[in-house]
Amino acid sequence: MTAQPYRTKSVVGETFKSEKAQIETDMREAQSLPIDEYIGFLGDYGRxxxxxxxxxxxxxxxxxxxxxxxxxxxxxxxxxxxxxxxGA
Incomplete structure (x- = not known):
């Protein structure tokens, strides 16, 4: 993700489209990790x-x-x- 200026964007009307796309990609990639790495990944994702x-x-x-x-x-x-x- 490219660096954004610190706290310069308004949340009013924001859809967080690019952030949500990145989160989706990150979560899908995390699914392929071994369970111990997956747990560590999720634990750090709040940051x-x-x-x-x-x-x-x-x-x-x-x-x-x-x-x-x-x-x-x-x-x-x-x-x-x-x-x-x-199989559904």
Whole structure:
């Protein structure tokens, strides 16, 4: 991800499109890690989300939105994986 100016973006009307795309990519790539690395990756990912959120004036609001998206992406990826395993 390219460096963003520190807290210069507004969250008003923001869709976080580029951040959400990056989160989606990161979470899908993390699925291929061995379980111990996957857990470590997820444990550290909050820092990545904080760095993304720091580009916004209301960084706590941005962080909350990005964290919710990350959780939803993980849930969606898990459902997709379960569906593939069950042959659905």
């Amino acid at each position: 990545v989300l904080r760095n993304m959120a720091d580009a916004y004036e209301s960084h706590e609001v941005a962080y909350g939105s990005l964290l919710r998206h990350c959780d939803a992406a993980l849930d969606r990826i898990a459902r997709e994986s379960d569906a593939e395993k069950s």
